[in-house]
Amino acid sequence: MALDGTPGTGMRALLDRQKAAHLRDGIPSLARRTEWLDKSIDLLAMHGDAFNDAMCQDFGHRSKDQSNLTDIAGSIGALKFAKANLAKWMRPEKRKVEFPLGLLGSKAELQYQPKGVIGVLSPWNFPVNLTFTPLAGIFAAGNRCMIKPSEFTEATSELMKELIAKYYSPEECVVVTGGPEAGAEFTKLPLDHILFTGATSIAHHVMRAAADNLVPLTLELGGKSPVILGRSADLQKAASRIMAGKTLNAGQICLAPDYAFVPKDKTQDFVNAATRAVEAMYPSGLKENDDYTSIINQRHFDRISGYLDDARAKGAQVIEINPKGENFSQQPHHKMAPHIIIDPTDDMKVMQDEIFGPILPVKSYGDAKDAVAYINAHPRPLGLYYFGNDAAEKDFVLNNTTSGGVTVNDVIFHVAQEDLPFGGVGPSGMGAYHGRDGFLEFSHKKAIYTQTNNEILAMMRPPYGDKFRAQVKGRLKK
Known part of the structure; x- marks a missing residue:
């Protein structure tokens, strides 16, 4: 089966390949994530004019100055912001430990772990920006990505597919193209997260398809602002x-x-x-x-x-x-x-x-x-x-x-x-991205507790005695 977005096993083979690479290589380092971000920055900087031409072709006419601002410069800005802040975002976050365990050596922290493979369903109205701006958070969080762009902007989607293939291996990031059937098949994949940007009416179908695999969603919709x-x-x-x-x-x-x-x-x-x-x-x-x-x-x-x-x-x-x-x-x-x-x-x-x-x-x-x-x-x-x-x-x-x-x-x-x-709320969407919020949206927040070596907790084990009852009674006070 061709790996061109044809519905069926082609997409699933790509997903399996990315998931295997994620498990094989482990959590990407700061240097690896920075490399992924830099590739997207370079791709857009080097090929912005080609994207602007493609978007103009797809729309019949689209202002190239507008495209340069909204889709090229806007996306590069998001990628650079993620790159500049990535080291800070990746640091584990210390959390408070219940008294008196913290005094006795216990520790609690959050580690931000990549979810794995993120699926991006990007729309036609800002086809470059609404693909590469999410990639800033996706790559910063250490994920791999499969992208299904809109069939309405065919020239832009094909150029994106061609350039992504030059800058990234299929194990890192890949574009699959096709019409509504390909989009529907994409939503049925057991991805680790899906970002859908588009109409609220289509979001219902995306959410139903994702539910079969319990895939978490970020929905960027719209409504009457x-x-x-x-x-x-x-x-x-x-x-x-x-x-x-x-x-x-x-x-x-x-x-x-x-x-x-x-x-x-x-x-x-x-x-x-x-x-x-x-x-x-x-x-x-x-x-x-x-x-x-x-x-x-x-x-x-x-x-x-x-x-x-x-x-x-x-x-x-x-x-x-x-x-x-x-x-x-x-x-x-x-x-x-x-x-x-x-x-x-x-x-x-x-x-x-x-x-x-x-x-x-x-x-x-x-x-x-x-x-x-x-x-x-x-x-x-x-x-x-x-x-x-x-x-x-x-x-x-x-x-x-x-x-x-x-x-x-x-x-x-x-x-x-x-x-x-x-991000939206209710019918206008769920979840949010951009900046650190994008990093968090595409990360698994792993809670880690390290127990004290002190055996103070022995009182919590059977046989229950007076010390145990006194401790529980203390917790019941207002």
Whole structure:
């Protein structure tokens, strides 16, 4: 069977080979882990342009400057951060021993042991970043890795497969390619851990398949990440930052602002500010602008267009932000102008599904409590964004909502901080990685207790006597 991602024994043979190597070689040294990290850094530094070209090909058009920032530089930053901190992360952690055993020579500690072979199911929207950023934690923790990238970004996936094979042996890291059947077979493997990044609907299937082998999971999903624009916010600055997040990668980001709460009397002002922000970012227009990315394929273009059609049919005011009045029906790829939907109702599809495109529904509100109540009545999102300078209002929003992470006075940026964990909660995911949290996520925390040579514990063995009973009675006191 070819080792190219064909469902069945090919993948299992690769997994068996990596597991055997893990047992044969034992826990990797600091030098070995550093070598694995360095290989990925060098791979990206040397072949970043080729990856940017491949991503542009896969999307129809994708801004190469954006790709260089988000996928190449972002991944190298994560790998370098892990390399710089690895020696510190690997040290055993001392823990407290119960009195009086600690005084008599007993010891307790945590050792961080690699889990073995980690399976990574990476998505199409940031195909390089969401493969290599996890690798920072995976390699730092001393694991080997099997990667199944998305079939939607075929050129990028094939290039990744080719380059990983040049830099790593199949016993260290390997890429398997293929369509949905290959992905389904991948989730059935008895891996030591799976990281899945993608849609919540697919996560249900991944979790069911992993359950058969009791494989632990990290699920990085998404959901409808809300924005609350406080009355104290700088409206133009907030609109510029919100629209930058909404148009980056054409809104195809799990952390993109999905809908925004704007004070009732500022809704039109926000629309005007958002329009100015888009005009400032894309002064020559959008259709032929190299800085503006296409929708990944026809199916997703039709899906997002369907949200607009549905909203119009149900009476919503839909505003297209199209500075040059370009005709997007005549184009070689799938570019779409940003749109704002004013006060959508919950029966509209745009308020039911994660948008994953350049549409921003705007909901008018009177009191921040109403916005918080709406957010809490819906599934917990991956991100939440608050704009404003009112400390009391900010604390109210943050203390009364639950989300994977938060950025204050901007959007998305918490994911760019390597020393903060990145992950969801509930329907938006489980587990977290980045930085030390990634090292911990992909490590087994082994508890080790070393007993004292003193025989003080002899009293705990039968036959039980007065000393034993007195000791237990002491533990029962409040």
